[in-house]
Amino acid sequence: MTPAKEEINADDVAPGVMEAADHSIRDGIQGYLIGLALAIMLTVASFYIVHTPLIWGPGIPVALVVLAIAQIGVHLVFFLHITTAPDNTNNVLALAFGVLIVALVIGGSLWIMSHLNQNMLPMDQMTRMQR
Amino acid sequence: MHLLGKLSWNAIPWDQPIPLVAGAVVFVALFAVVAWTILKGHLPYLWREWITSVDHKRIGVMYTLLALVMLVRGFVDAIMMRSQQAIAFRAPGYLPPEHYNQIFSAHGTIMIFFAAMPLMIGLMNFVVPLQLGVRDVAFPTLNATSFWLTATGALLVNISLVVGEFDPAGWLPYPPLSELRYSPGVGVDYYLWALLISGVGTLMTGINFVTTILKIRAPGMSYLRMTIFCWTALAANLMIVAAFPVLTATLAMLTLDRYLGFHFFTNAAGGNMMMFINLIWAWGHPEVYILALPSFGVFSEVISTFSGKPLFGYRSMVAATMFICLVSFTVWLHHFFTMGAGADVNGIFGIATSIIAVGTGVKIYNWLFTMYGGRIRFATPMLWAMGFLVTFTIGGMTGVLLAVPPADFQLHNSLFLVAHFHNVLISGVLFAGFAGITYWFPKAFGFRLHEGWGKAAFWFSLIGFYVTFMPLYVAGLLGMTRRLQHYEVAAWHPWMLVAAFGIVIMTCALACQVTQIVVSIRRRDELRDETGDPWDGRSLEWATASPPPAFNFAVLPDVRGEEPYQAIKRRAIETQQLSSEAQYEPIELPRNSPTGFIAAFFSTITGFALIWHIWWMVGLGLAAAYAVFVWFAWRDVEEYEIPADAVARADRDRRRARAEWLDHHERAGEPA
Ligand code: HEM
Ligand SMILES: [Cu+2]
Numbered sequence: 001m002t003p004a005k006e007e008i009n010a011d012d013v014a015p016g017v018m019e020a021a022d023h024s025i026r027d028g029i030q031g032y033l034i035g036l037a038l039a040i041m042l043t044v045a046s047f048y049i050v051h052t053p054l055i056w057g058p059g060i061p062v063a064l065v066v067l068a069i070a071q072i073g074v075h076l077v078f079f080l081h082i083t084t085a086p087d088n089t090n091n092v093l094a095l096a097f098g099v100l101i102v103a104l105v106i107g108g109s110l111w112i113m114s115h116l117n118q119n120m121l122p123m124d125q126m127t128r129m130q131r
Numbered sequence: 132m133h134l135l136g137k138l139s140w141n142a143i144p145w146d147q148p149i150p151l152v153a154g155a156v157v158f159v160a161l162f163a164v165v166a167w168t169i170l171k172g173h174l175p176y177l178w179r180e181w182i183t184s185v186d187h188k189r190i191g192v193m194y195t196l197l198a199l200v201m202l203v204r205g206f207v208d209a210i211m212m213r214s215q216q217a218i219a220f221r222a223p224g225y226l227p228p229e230h231y232n233q234i235f236s237a238h239g240t241i242m243i244f245f246a247a248m249p250l251m252i253g254l255m256n257f258v259v260p261l262q263l264g265v266r267d268v269a270f271p272t273l274n275a276t277s278f279w280l281t282a283t284g285a286l287l288v289n290i291s292l293v294v295g296e297f298d299p300a301g302w303l304p305y306p307p308l309s310e311l312r313y314s315p316g317v318g319v320d321y322y323l324w325a326l327l328i329s330g331v332g333t334l335m336t337g338i339n340f341v342t343t344i345l346k347i348r349a350p351g352m353s354y355l356r357m358t359i360f361c362w363t364a365l366a367a368n369l370m371i372v373a374a375f376p377v378l379t380a381t382l383a384m385l386t387l388d389r390y391l392g393f394h395f396f397t398n399a400a401g402g403n404m405m406m407f408i409n410l411i412w413a414w415g416h417p418e419v420y421i422l423a424l425p426s427f428g429v430f431s432e433v434i435s436t437f438s439g440k441p442l443f444g445y446r447s448m449v450a451a452t453m454f455i456c457l458v459s460f461t462v463w464l465h466h467f468f469t470m471g472a473g474a475d476v477n478g479i480f481g482i483a484t485s486i487i488a489v490g491t492g493v494k495i496y497n498w499l500f501t502m503y504g505g506r507i508r509f510a511t512p513m514l515w516a517m518g519f520l521v522t523f524t525i526g527g528m529t530g531v532l533l534a535v536p537p538a539d540f541q542l543h544n545s546l547f548l549v550a551h552f553h554n555v556l557i558s559g560v561l562f563a564g565f566a567g568i569t570y571w572f573p574k575a576f577g578f579r580l581h582e583g584w585g586k587a588a589f590w591f592s593l594i595g596f597y598v599t600f601m602p603l604y605v606a607g608l609l610g611m612t613r614r615l616q617h618y619e620v621a622a623w624h625p626w627m628l629v630a631a632f633g634i635v636i637m638t639c640a641l642a643c644q645v646t647q648i649v650v651s652i653r654r655r656d657e658l659r660d661e662t663g664d665p666w667d668g669r670s671l672e673w674a675t676a677s678p679p680p681a682f683n684f685a686v687l688p689d690v691r692g693e694e695p696y697q698a699i700k701r702r703a704i705e706t707q708q709l710s711s712e713a714q715y716e717p718i719e720l721p722r723n724s725p726t727g728f729i730a731a732f733f734s735t736i737t738g739f740a741l742i743w744h745i746w747w748m749v750g751l752g753l754a755a756a757y758a759v760f761v762w763f764a765w766r767d768v769e770e771y772e773i774p775a776d777a778v779a780r781a782d783r784d785r786r787r788a789r790a791e792w793l794d795h796h797e798r799a800g801e802p803a
Pocket of ligand 2: 416419465466
């Protein structure tokens with residue numbers, strides 16, 4: 001069911017609903033174009049730095065992570081319209097919840113998996129015992 | 132390549148009488164029901180009013196019905212396992228090992244995914260929009276699709292009874308046993324595709340309900356005026372959205388291993404089977420709270436209503452709910468303390484696990500204080516709630532015991548563990564389901580369930596639970612591991628006999644439940660709920676008629692505080708009149724749609740074809756299922772209108788009943 005406007009609490013409207021009301025289509029398209037440009041720049045940059053001496057070799061993974069996070073930010077702001085406005089509280093909270101859970105599951109898994117052989121003998125002792 | 136893939140006449144277990152006869156009975160019964168509906172001419176009605184319905188109330192009822200049917204199926208598995216262990220002491224029993232393996236796997240799978248989940252989701256479907264004071268969920272057709280995809284999963288599991296075999300590797304099929312090399316049959320594939328398909332349905336339910344609760348509420352229904360059931364539904368659905376993709380991804384990886392020779396969880400080629408166990412429990416522990424939280428919600432409603440008091444500590448209840456929602460994502464390692472992690476990892480996850488119990492403890496005290504000083508009515512739902520309070524506390528405490536890693540090294544995968552999780556699941560999910568069904572049944576159907584048979588069912592269930600599962604704690608402490616097809620240790624045997632007797636008591640409970648429904652339907656005129664408020668309820672679902680009209684509320688309620696319906700009643704009694712009649716307007720409702728049913732029909736075909744490697748049929752099924760969505764997306768008319776005078780007529784009927792109630796109330800001179 002699409003509820004009538006007045007059924008919805010005024011302070012939590014889907015993102016984009018308000019924007020459609022007070023912005024022109026041109027502004028909207030402009031936002032997407034800026035986002036697209038930024039996203040392309042970040043993508044090109046990440047391919048570029050892998051092959052240049054611009055960054056110290058071992059630093060490259062770090063640079064890639066930074067660029068990836070920036071990319072996420074660009075998508076959130078320009079394409080998914082996450083803002084700090086009050087009408088966006090739900091979305092920001094949902095995002096925070098998602099990030100938290102992903103961090104817990106991935107971080108936890110890495111930690112757990114790296115510890116799973118703790119109770120095993122180190123390999124050299126094992127081979128010594130087999131002898 | 133064979134036209135029918137791996138499928139042949141040999142897939143039907145001609146030489147095994149038990150599944151064959153059981154399957155035959157089920158299918159004859161199913162066939163009889165279908166034939167009866169067609170012959171009696173009920174099919175058009177069923178199609179119009181139920182199968183294509185997108186009404187959250189109808190979908191809720193269908194979920195609940197599916198859950199109850201699957202509950203019986205799972206219960207039959209339980210009877211078989213308990214009787215096998217009762218006689219398989221120094222004897223082979225009557226179930227051969229490969230059959231016993233399938234039974235315990237099917238039991239767990241069916242109970243968790245196709246009984247407990249639909250039970251809770253069914254109650255949420257029926258109740259949440261009513262309690263929020265709105266007309267439907269955010270995406271009604273998606274909701275119907277969710278239901279039918281769940282039914283697809285249940286159907287696939289039951290087909291495996293007669294065509295092929297079911298998963299022999301446990302309800303969470305750990306590799307390497309579940310890999311193709313050690314389980315070459317189709318059993319694990321039945322499991323995988325049933326859960327992959329129904330998992331999509333569950334995820335869509337999660338999205339649907341999060342959206343509904345966050346976005347669609349009656350005017351004035353701020354977050355802190357929602358009932359606790361809505362809060363727990365919100366938390367559970369947030370957890371579904373976060374956790375079910377993990378399950379789907381994990382099972383998809385196992386599927387890739389089995390179908391395309393991947394090596395995610397194999398021992399060879401860099402795979403790691405422990406990753407499966409890690410990931411499946413990253414879903415699995417949240418899952419137990421996805422089941423437990425809505426049940427806490429049911430009990431909060433029941434205890435407050437039947438104590439005649441607002442819930443004690445409403446805000447702490449909300450806080451505890453959201454606390455559990457988050458913390459349950461930090462404890463999953465307690466399911467595999469013994470897998471090799473060091474003391475620091477085990478220690479931290481052990482502590483986190485014990486901390487969860489704090490959230491639950493807060494709730495237990497809140498329920499106790501709600502009852503304290505209240506005028507308690509010992510109706511059937513309240514009995515289930517009180518049985519839950521005591522029983523769940525015991526289960527929680529054995530859980531905390533298992534959360535201590537050194538203790539868990541002794542008790543892991545013993546019958547002590549089995550007793551623990553049945554202790555929390557039976558009291559926390561089944562009792563809640565029965566409490567909820569008894570409580571909201573009059574709202575759904577317009578008449579109450581028979582109290583006497585309900586109470587009998589409660590007492591048999593409660594006693595049956597203790598007699599069945601307390602012996603399992605003892606046997607576990609005596610070292611008996613789970614899933615034994617036969618055993619040689621004399622000390623365990625008496626406990627297995629007691630547990631088998633417990634199942635007999637549970638069977639009496641089942642008989643009482645069935646009788647209760649039959650008796651209630653036959654005596655529905657005496658049990659009629661005229662006012663729509665049979666229990667002196669406090670939240671908005673009781674403000675509308677029983678059963679509610681398709682549009683739920685003629686005029687959306689205007690919420691001015693917590694317990695909105697209680698406030699409306701108090702105002703009516705004080706002023707000795709109902710609030711003045713509103714201006715009725717036409718109401719738009721979503722049109723029924725067979726999308727969900729047809730999509731699920733083709734998903735069933737796709738799933739079946741994938742299990743048996745019938746590739747042309749896979750293509751056909753997928754294409755058809757996709758075509759349904761396209762067809763739905765292109766529909767022209769989405770809604771139909773109920774004219775204002777029809778709304779007015781329905782609402783005046785309701786007001787007439789209320790006015791009578793008010794007259795009655797005046798004469799009786801009772802305080803509100
Ligand atoms: C009071 C809080 C709880 C604590 C501290 C707790 C603790 C634990 C621990 C430590 C285990 C693992 C034991 C082992 O495998 O050796 C476990 C297993 C389990 N628990 Fe709980 N639990 C709690 C509540 C619940 C609830 C509320 C449910 C369900 C509604 C539940 C369902 C299960 C299930 C299904 C398993 C094991 C499944 C399997 O291995 O097949 N628990 N619990
Ligand atoms: Cu757990």
